[in-house]
Amino acid sequence: MSVDKGRVVIEGIGLSKSYGPITALDNVDIEIRAGEITALVGDNGAGKSTLIKILAGAVAPDAGEVRVNGETVVLRTPADARDLGIETIFQDLALAPDRDVVTNLFLGREIVRKGLAGMIGMLDRGAMEAQALTQIDALGVNIPRSTGVSIGEMSGGQQQSVAVARGAFWAKTGMFMDEPTAALGVRESSRVLRLARQIAGSGVAVVLISHILPHVMELADRVVVLRHGQKVAELTEDISMDRLVTLIVGVDAHDAVT
Amino acid sequence: MSRFPRAALPTLLALALVISACGNGDADDAAETTAAPATTAAPETTAAPETTAAPASLLGEVIMELPTTIANAEQAAAATWMLWDEASCSFVETDDHPDFYQAVLRKDGNANYRFAWTPEDNVFDTLIVANESFRVAAAASETDVTEFDNLYPSEEQPLVVADLVVQHDPDVVLSMNVLANLNPAIMSKYKEACIPAVAHSVPHEGQPFFGGGEWYAVGRAQAEYLIAVAEGRGWTTGDVDVLLCSHSAFVQDRTSPYASIIGFREVVKESFDVGDDNIHELECPSDIVTDQANVADWLTAHPDTRNIMGFGINDLRTLGMVNALRESGRAETSIAGGVGLSQESVGPLCASDPTFLTSVDFVPQLWGEYGIAIAQDIAEGNPIPSEIYPQATVVDAASIDQAKC
Amino acid sequence: MAIVAIGIVMTMVSPFFFQAGNFLNVARAVAITGIVAAVSTPMLISGNVDLSVAATMGISGMTAGALLVQELPVPVAIIGALIVGLLMGLVNAVIVVKFRVNSLIATIGTAFIARGVAFLVNGGRSIFIPAESYVALGQGSALGIPKPVFYTVVVFAVIGFVMRYTKVGAHIYAVGSSPEAARRAGISVPKITWGVFLASGFFSALAGVVLTSQAGSAFPYGGQGRELEIIAAVIVGGTALTGGRGSITGTILGVVLLGIIANSLNLMGLPAPYQDISRGLLLVAAVATDQLSGRTLGGRGVFRGLRAGTEEA
Ligand SMILES: Nc1ncnc2c1ncn2[C@@H]1O[C@H](COP(=O)(O)OP(=O)(O)OP(=O)(O)O)[C@@H](O)[C@H]1O
Ligand SMILES: [Mg+2]
Numbered sequence: 007m008s009v010d011k012g013r014v015v016i017e018g019i020g021l022s023k024s025y026g027p028i029t030a031l032d033n034v035d036i037e038i039r040a041g042e043i044t045a046l047v048g049d050n051g052a053g054k055s056t057l058i059k060i061l062a063g064a065v066a067p068d069a070g071e072v073r074v075n076g077e078t079v080v081l082r083t084p085a086d087a088r089d090l091g092i093e094t095i096f097q098d099l100a101l102a103p104d105r106d107v108v109t110n111l112f113l114g115r116e117i118v119r120k121g122l123a124g125m126i127g128m129l130d131r132g133a134m135e136a137q138a139l140t141q142i143d144a145l146g147v148n149i150p151r152s153t154g155v156s157i158g159e160m161s162g163g164q165q166q167s168v169a170v171a172r173g174a175f176w177a178k179t180g181m182f183m184d185e186p187t188a189a190l191g192v193r194e195s196s197r198v199l200r201l202a203r204q205i206a207g208s209g210v211a212v213v214l215i216s217h218i219l220p221h222v223m224e225l226a227d228r229v230v231v232l233r234h235g236q237k238v239a240e241l242t243e244d245i246s247m248d249r250l251v252t253l254i255v256g257v258d259a260h261d262a263v264t
Numbered sequence: 265m266s267r268f269p270r271a272a273l274p275t276l277l278a279l280a281l282v283i284s285a286c287g288n289g290d291a292d293d294a295a296e297t298t299a300a301p302a303t304t305a306a307p308e309t310t311a312a313p314e315t316t317a318a319p320a321s322l323l324g325e326v327i328m329e330l331p332t333t334i335a336n337a338e339q340a341a342a343a344t345w346m347l348w349d350e351a352s353c354s355f356v357e358t359d360d361h362p363d364f365y366q367a368v369l370r371k372d373g374n375a376n377y378r379f380a381w382t383p384e385d386n387v388f389d390t391l392i393v394a395n396e397s398f399r400v401a402a403a404a405s406e407t408d409v410t411e412f413d414n415l416y417p418s419e420e421q422p423l424v425v426a427d428l429v430v431q432h433d434p435d436v437v438l439s440m441n442v443l444a445n446l447n448p449a450i451m452s453k454y455k456e457a458c459i460p461a462v463a464h465s466v467p468h469e470g471q472p473f474f475g476g477g478e479w480y481a482v483g484r485a486q487a488e489y490l491i492a493v494a495e496g497r498g499w500t501t502g503d504v505d506v507l508l509c510s511h512s513a514f515v516q517d518r519t520s521p522y523a524s525i526i527g528f529r530e531v532v533k534e535s536f537d538v539g540d541d542n543i544h545e546l547e548c549p550s551d552i553v554t555d556q557a558n559v560a561d562w563l564t565a566h567p568d569t570r571n572i573m574g575f576g577i578n579d580l581r582t583l584g585m586v587n588a589l590r591e592s593g594r595a596e597t598s599i600a601g602g603v604g605l606s607q608e609s610v611g612p613l614c615a616s617d618p619t620f621l622t623s624v625d626f627v628p629q630l631w632g633e634y635g636i637a638i639a640q641d642i643a644e645g646n647p648i649p650s651e652i653y654p655q656a657t658v659v660d661a662a663s664i665d666q667a668k669c
Numbered sequence: 670m671a672i673v674a675i676g677i678v679m680t681m682v683s684p685f686f687f688q689a690g691n692f693l694n695v696a697r698a699v700a701i702t703g704i705v706a707a708v709s710t711p712m713l714i715s716g717n718v719d720l721s722v723a724a725t726m727g728i729s730g731m732t733a734g735a736l737l738v739q740e741l742p743v744p745v746a747i748i749g750a751l752i753v754g755l756l757m758g759l760v761n762a763v764i765v766v767k768f769r770v771n772s773l774i775a776t777i778g779t780a781f782i783a784r785g786v787a788f789l790v791n792g793g794r795s796i797f798i799p800a801e802s803y804v805a806l807g808q809g810s811a812l813g814i815p816k817p818v819f820y821t822v823v824v825f826a827v828i829g830f831v832m833r834y835t836k837v838g839a840h841i842y843a844v845g846s847s848p849e850a851a852r853r854a855g856i857s858v859p860k861i862t863w864g865v866f867l868a869s870g871f872f873s874a875l876a877g878v879v880l881t882s883q884a885g886s887a888f889p890y891g892g893q894g895r896e897l898e899i900i901a902a903v904i905v906g907g908t909a910l911t912g913g914r915g916s917i918t919g920t921i922l923g924v925v926l927l928g929i930i931a932n933s934l935n936l937m938g939l940p941a942p943y944q945d946i947s948r949g950l951l952l953v954a955a956v957a958t959d960q961l962s963g964r965t966l967g968g969r970g971v972f973r974g975l976r977a978g979t980e981e982a
Contacts, residue, residue, distance in 0.1 A: 064853065083855070084852075084853045084854075084855065085855035088855060094853075096853065098849070100847070100849060100850040100853040100854070101847065101850050102842070102843045102846035102847045102850045102851065102913065103846055103847060103913070104842065104845070104846040104909075104912075104913030104914045105839075105842055105843060105846055105913070109839060109842070109843070113839075113843055113850065113851070113854035113856070114840075114843075114851070114854030114855035114856045115854070115855070116836045116839055118836055126835065127835040127836040127837055128834050128835055128836075129834055129835060129836055129839060131834075156914075387785070387788050387793060388793065389793045389794055389795070389889075391793075392788075392792055392793035392794070393792075393793075393794070396792075511941075512940065512941045512942060544938075547940060547941035547944075549894070549941070550890075551890075551891070551892070551893065551894070551895070552880075552883075552884035552885075552886060552888065552891075553701060553880055553883050553884050554698075556883070556884070557694065557697065557698035557931070557932075557935075558935055560694045560697065560698070561691075561694055561698075561931075561932050561935030561936055562935060562938075564685050564688070564690060564691050564694055564936065565683065565685045565935070565936040565937075565938070567685070580795070580886070580888065583884065583885065583886055584884070587808065587883070587884065587885065590808075591697075591808065591809065591810075591815070606794065606795060607794055607795045607796055607797040607886060608795060608797060608886050608888075610797060611797025611798070611799070611885070611886065612797075
C-alpha cells in the first residue's frame with residue numbers, strides 16, 4: 007500500500023540486557039520494516055517483551071544500539087520513542103482506568119486551546135473529542151461513543167481497542183503490540199488483529215508479540231523467533247506450525263537455525 | 265534508587281539533631297531571661313514563717329517565699345497536715361503545724377538534697393513553662409533536681425520513669441502523672457523504695473498533693489469577678505445567660521481542670537441565682553475557630569438572649585467564645601473570663617477588650633520554686649499541708665503586669 | 670440530595686436553621702477546613718495523601734505570629750507563613766519522590782516534626798497577634814459575608830478550574846488512576862507529585878493564616894485534628910482514597926454537608942459525642958455505598974447527589 011513498504015525503519019543492533027544473573031536478551035539484531043507486520047515469538051521468558059521495551063524506550067539496553075530511519079538514537083523514556091512516532095501497546099495496556107476514552111487517547115498529549123488560555127494549559131476538550139470520534143470511526147472499533155464513561159467500566163476487548171486506537175492514532179513510524187489478544191475472546195481477538203493489519207497498511211512498521219501461532223501465521227509478513235534471549239531464526243516464508251514450535255522450544259535446535 | 269531509603273535515615277537523624285539542638289538553645293536562653301519572676305504571685309502575707317526552717321537545717325539562705333492557699337490560721341486549722349516518717353516509710357498526720365503555709369525556697373547549702381521531678385511531658389504549654397521553672401529554681405537554689413519525662417500519653421513510660429527514679433534514689437520525688445489508673449502502681453514503687461513522693465495533678469491517698477492550679481477555686485474566683493462586673497452594669501439575674509466553654513475530653517471531676525467549670529457553675533447559682541436552664545455548657549474542642557463556630561451556632565439558636573456571662577475552661581476557649589460574641593454584635597452585652605493567663609488572655613487584657621475581662625494566673629512559671637521548696641520541707645522533716653496550691657491570682661486589664669503587654 | 674434532605678429535616682426541627690444568618694455560620698465554620706479540603710482533593714486524586722496539612726496550618730500560623738510580634742509588616746508575615754508551607758510541601762515531596770516513601774507514612778512523619786517545631790517557635794506558648802490589620806483579614810464580614818469565606822471560594826474556584834479544565838488537572842487524574850500508564854504516556858509522575866505537595870503545603874499555610882487571623886491568636890496546635898475531618902469531607906464528596914477519581918464539586922458538597930451536620934447538632938444542642946458519631950456514620954455510609962454500588966452502577970450510590978460531581982470527564 008505504502009510507497010515505503012519494506013523499508014527498514016527501526017533497527018536494533020547487538021542488543022543485550024541482563025537482570026542480575028538472568029540474561030533476558032543476548033546480542034540480538036532485528037530489523038523492522040515499514041508496512042509489514044513482524045511477529046515476535048518465543049517461549050515464556052524468551053526476551054520478547056524486553057526487546058520491545060528497549061525499542062520503545064521503556065528499558066535501557068546494557069549493550070547495543072537502536073536506529074530509527076538509519077540514525078542512531080538514545081531512547082531514555084517512552085516519550086523519546088513516541089516523539090519519533092513509535093507507539094507501544096504494552097501487555098498491561100497502560101490506560102488510566104478511571105478516565106474516559108477521549109482522555110486516554112490524548113493522555114500526555116492533550117490539545118490545549120489557542121492563545122492565553124493555552125498558555126495556562128487550558129484543554130481544548132472539544133477538539134479532542136472530535137478527533138477521537140473520527141479516529142474511532144476510522145478504525146471501526148466498537149467502543150462507546152459517549153464521553154464520560156471510564157475505561158475501567160468497559161470490557162477487556164473494548165479496553166484493548168482503546169489502547170490500539172490510541173497507538174494507531176499516534177503511530178507514524180512503528181507500533182509495537184505485546185500480546186494484544188492475550189485477554190480476549192475469539193471475536194475480539196480477530197477485531198484487534200484486523201486493526202493491526204489496517205495500521206500496517208497505512209505504512210507503519212508493526213511488531214506483534216503473540217503466543218497464538220495461527221494468528222502469527224495468518225498475519226505476519228515476517229517472524230522472528232527468540233529463545234533464551236537469543237534470536238534463533240527469522241522467517242519470511244515456509245512458516246509452518248511445526249517449524250515454529252520446533253524453533254520456539256528448541257528441540258533439534260541445530261537443524262533449525264537457518 | 266533502591267538505596268535511597270537507607271540514605272534517608274542519617275539525613276533524618278541529622279535533621280532531628282539540628283532541631284533538638286535548636287530547641288535546647290532556646291531553652292537555655294529562656295532560662296537566663298526568666299529568672300526571678302516573683303512579681304505575679306501577689307502574696308497577701310510576706311512575713312517569713314517562723315516554724316518552717318528548723319534550726320538544725322543544713323539548708324542555706326532563703327531565696328523566695330511563695331504564698332499558698334493556706335494563707336491564714338483558719339485555713340491552716342481546716343487543713344490536714346503531714347510529715348515524712350522515715351521509720352515507717354510513709355507520711356504521718358500531725359497537729360503540730362504553723363499558722364499558715366507558704367513554700368520557702370532555700371539554697372541547698374550543705375544539705376546536698378537530691379530531688380526528682382517527673383513531668384507529664386515537655387510539649388504542653390503549661391509544662392514547658394513549669395519544667396523551665398524547675399530548671400531555674402534548681403539553679404537558683406543550687407539544688408540537684410533531675411527531670412524524668414513521663415512522655416504523655418504513653419501508658420508505659422510513667423512506670424519506666426518510676427523505676428528510673430527508684431534507681432536514682434532521690435530524697436524526694438515530685439510525681440506528676442496524669443493517668444490516674446497508673447498512680448497506685450507508681451506510688452507503691454516509691455513506697456517500697458522508701459522515697460517520699462508528692463503527687464502532682466492526680467491525688468493519691470496518704471501522700472501530700474501539690475496541685476498546679478486549684479481549678480475549683482479558680483472557677484469560683486472567676487464567677488465572683490464576673491458577677492461583680494455584671495452587678496456593676498446593672499444586669500439582673502433574669503436577663504443573664506451563662507455560657508461555659510468546656511470540652512468532653514476532660515474528666516468531669518474535682519481534680520481535673522473541669523473543676524473550674526464546677527466551681528463557676530456553683531457560684532453563679534448561689535450568688536447570682538442563675539437557674540440551670542440559663543447555664544449552657546458548650547463543647548469547645550480548643551481550636552479557637554471551632555470554639556467560635558460552636559458558640560456562634562448556639563447564639564443563632566438563642567436569639568433572645570440579652571446579656572451573656574461567659575467562662576472558658578482555659579483562655580484559648582474563652583478567646584474563641586469572645587470572637588463569636590463580637591462577630592454576632594454582642595461585644596457590649598457580654599463579659600467573659602478565662603484561665604491560665606496565656607497569650608490569648610494577655611492580649612485582650614492588655615488591649616482592654618470590652619468582653620474578655622479577666623483570667624487567672626496559676627503561676628506555672630513558679631511550680632519549680634514551689635515544688636523544690638515543698639521537697640525541701642519534706643526532706644527536713646517539716647510538716648506540710650496534705651493539699652498545697654499556689655495562690656492563684658485573678659488578673660484583669662487594671663491589674664495585669666504591664667511588662668507582659 | 671443528602672444536603673437537601675438534611676436541610677428539610679433541620680428546618681422542621683430547628684426554626685433557626687433556615688436563616689441567612691445561620692448559613693453564614695456554616696460558611697464561616699467550614700471556611701478553613703474548606704481551603705485545605707480543596708487542595709486535598711487533587712492530593713487524593715493523584716493517589717497520595719497528605720496528613721501533615723493540619724501541622725502545616727499550625728507551623729505556618731506560628732510563623733506568621735512570630736513575624737508579627739517582631740513588628741514586621743503584615744504582607745511579610747503572610748509571605749513568611751506561605752514560604753513555610755511551601756517548605757513543608759517541598760520536604761514531603763522530597764521524601765515521597767526521592768526516597769520513595771509512601772505519602773501516608775511520609776506525611777505522618779513530617780506532621781510530627783512540624784508540630785514539634787511549631788511548639789518550639791515560641792516555647793510551646795501561643796502568640797497573641799498584635800497587628801490589627803492582620804486580624805482584620807479573618808475577622809468580621811465584607812458585604813455581609815464572613816471574610817474567610819471569600820478566600821475559600823477563591824481557592825475552590827482556582828483548584829476546581831485547574832482540575833477540570835487544564836492539562837495539569839488531567840495529568841493529576843491520570844497519575845492517580847494509573848501511575849504506570851501516566852508515566853508511559855510521557856507524564857512526569859514526579860513532577861505531578863511535586864506539584865500536589867507544594868500546592869498542599871501552600872494552601873494549608875494559607876489556611877493557617879486565615880485560622881490565626883480569624884482566631885486573633887497563633888497557637889502551636891492550630892489545626893490539630895483537622896486532617897481527618899478534612900479527608901473525611903473529601904471522601905464523603907466522592908473522591909477515591911486510591912486515587913484517580915473525585916472532583917472539587919464533590920468536595921464542596923462534602924465540606925458543606927459535614928458543616929451542616931455540625932451546625933444542626935449545635936442548633937439542637939446535642940452534645941459533641943453525637944457530632945462525632947454522626948460524622949463517622951456519614952463517612953462510613955458514604956464509602957460503603959461507594960464500595961457496594963460504585964463499580965456496578967457507575968459510581969452512583971445512595972449519595973447520588975453528592976457523587977454527581979464526580980462523574981465529570
Ligand atoms: N524487570 C525485570 N526484572 C528482573 N527480571 C526481568 C525483568 N523483566 C524481565 N525479566 C526477566 O527477563 C527474562 C525475559 O523476560 P521477558 O519479559 O522479556 O520475556 P517474554 O519473552 O516477554 O516472556 P512472556 O512470553 O512470558 O511475556 C525473563 O527471565 C524475565 O524473568
Ligand atoms: Mg512478555
